[in-house]
Amino acid sequence: MSKINYILLWAFFQLFLIGCENADDLLNQHLKDGPLVYAGKIKEMDAQSGYYRVRVNLFPTTDANRSHCVLTWNTQGDTKDSMRVDYNETNFDAMMGGYFKIVEFADLQGPLEIKAQNVDKFGNKSLVESISANIYGTDYVSALVNSPAKVSSKVDKVTFEERVGAVGNIISYEKIDGSFTPEVFVKDKNYLLVDAKRGGVVRTKTRFLINETDIDTLDVTAFLETRIPTNDGIDVYEALLQTSPFSLDNERLALLRQIEVFSDSFPKASFGQYLKAADEASVDMEYTTPILYAYGRAFDKLMDEVQDTEVAYGSVAVWLLYNMGYVVKTPSVTFGIDVDHRWAEKLEPYLDFICVTHNHVDHAHVKLMDAMNKKGKPVLSNFYTKDAKYYSKDAKNFTIGNIKIRTDITDHLRDPALPKFVTVFRIECGADAGNFSMLHCGDSGFRPTEFTKVEGPLDLAVLRWGAPRENDILGTGSGQVEPKYAILSHLIELRHDPYPNGQASISQTLKHLPGVKCDNTIIPFWGEKMVWKNGQMQ
């Protein structure tokens, strides 16, 4: 046993000698050039993306000897590129509390690994740190989508749809003179347009900030072109207003016929939808649909003029609103007859009373009637029982202020199913209105036997559309009237199908006109005003 112990001890001793020798060699090997020293490493680093560039942020550990950092990356394949970032004030971002460098890449885009290694004053290098950076380029930008832009129907503003990441839009639009406005960057959701050309183009480009840390915003490559809505009705209607209902010249005829084309192409169902739509939607339709432009604008014009017109003593202003709806203003009173319109109830504050010939929707506007009644203003009719004082199914006389009113009761367009359905109103406006008198026939059958209570000479007769039987009440016999002026109306009432399926078309009314037994027969259009003065209508 002791012999074995001796051998083992001897073996261990030999191994010890060998090991010590190897340890010496190893140590000498490491120590031959001096001790291995690393520079202070980069404690933290990150990258902020940009368009063909990246901002690298460096947060080195504390090292009194630090000099600079070397950033390296692969360009293509194994080809490397690098950049030195000196640890000096120039490259120090005090707010961030670290050093930074913006590295530009002419051709690189997409993900990129960037390595960073610190170097100290003695040339010692730190351990390598790396980050993944993303470079935006044309490939990325080409996938971006512009935010849709909506041009208001009044062509007075553009509204941008909001998109996640979008910080605004660049916009330029076509003006009436054909030129484009300079491109501007807009952060707001809405942008006002001035003199934008209907039918022209709005060009927009959305600007994105994909991440809040990005150093560049990105603009969508191509402009989005949005057409500015057109409305042919605007030019036509405005041109018509420059003509006179008292002069049926070629220009006026052409414009009236164009308006008829607009009306014929607008289905009555669409008119129904317009009437029921929310206010904003209805206004939109007025600016985008030609015939509705005329319809809406006529109301705006009438509203403004009824308020602003000062009627001289001895004269009267008469407006046609729509269909057989009229507003008449004397120096002392303003009243309406058969006023019907989408916005009719807005007229209530300016009317002293209204007459309604019969209970059909294109003559009787319930909201207006109720608004008038609520304010205690007379609503004369043969069906609106809420105003008991001015309700009568029989011929009756009324006096309201200076105004004297006589009525008679007729059938509706000679329909045996509707006898005694229509009240015709003869209105004498009094001395301050030059004793102006008018007769409104509504949709009566124009039988003289039913006009006996309103017969006699008068200044103005509001006929329907001048059909031959309407002449039956014109004359000096019993139940006839002798007007100085006759107005033809009920033009293109949009709830009816186009002529010959219901509507009184403009063309047909023009054909009737020469046959009307009144030397001064006129066809005013929606919104037009006529003034009675010194025994004449002008």
Add this chain to the structure above:
Amino acid sequence: MFKYALSILLLAFCQLSSAQKRSFEKNQKNYVNVGVETIKKLNKTSPLVLSEERVSLLKTIDTYSDPYSDLPFKEYLKKSEDEAEELEHKEPILYAYRTAFEKVLKEVKHTKVKKGTASVWMLYNMGFVIKTPSGCFGIDVDHRLAEQLAPYLDFLYITHNHGDHANLKLMAAMKHLNKPVITNFDIDNAPYFSTVATGYKIGNFTLQTDISDHLRSPELSNFVAVVRIDCGDDADNFSILHCGDSGFDPQRFKKVQGPVDVVVLRWGEARENEILGAGDGQVQTNYALLSHLIEMRHKPYPKGQASITQTLKHLPHVTCKNTILPFWGEMLTWENGELK
């Protein structure tokens, strides 16, 4: 007598069918276009059978797309209707693009979907239209003529705000018809806008989204809303998961995990397998559809596009029993637990 009556009826039917052919197809005979024959042959093959013939035809189509990708395609999209149609008659890849739309539109309009089944059309890129007995919807539908589909879709889902997935005209047309357009980027469009995982119910359809990055880009960490849509009883509870351009990170699929009938992957590259399985954030499915093929706004592979050739290389490695590569315009039917 009966034979004569039958002949007349058949003749009348043929006339009627021919009259109903849209004018694009009728006018094609005035043009010479090698793509016509290729597409005709492709339409006779099935996306469920990857025969040599089908592979060869698909690779041919791949070559058609290369010269038209990126700028020429973007120029084509800006052209007037007449100019664009002229190009569609003449250029093979644009012919394929146009006829795919015509086919999908026609079939979506006229296909009567039997109870317990669902029809799935691949339109272009990652755009799909799904029709069940009670409804019809689109996911990432993009095409030059996409807005024509609006009257036939009950809702539209868009995974993210990139031009090859979000078609502005279709979105506008759907909104004009007051139909839901569900996104994670259209801020004004509440209640169909959300940037977090959300559930929606539209008719018989139940939607569940989860938010993912875009192709694992850290800059686009919450850019894509993947969606799982369950189509309801009348479609035999058919379910589909559409991954958009997601990064396929299971951590971002937890709200849509679990068994699903069909998964729409991207082009089947390796990382897309990470969401296939029984683990957390993974889905179990017997059918995977590969897509995003030759999207022509991108430069040809390897500079952006998912080429058909490369997708075919990925296909065998997709860890799903039935991995299918449908092409533009092709229809698949879900019936009795199988895609046909």
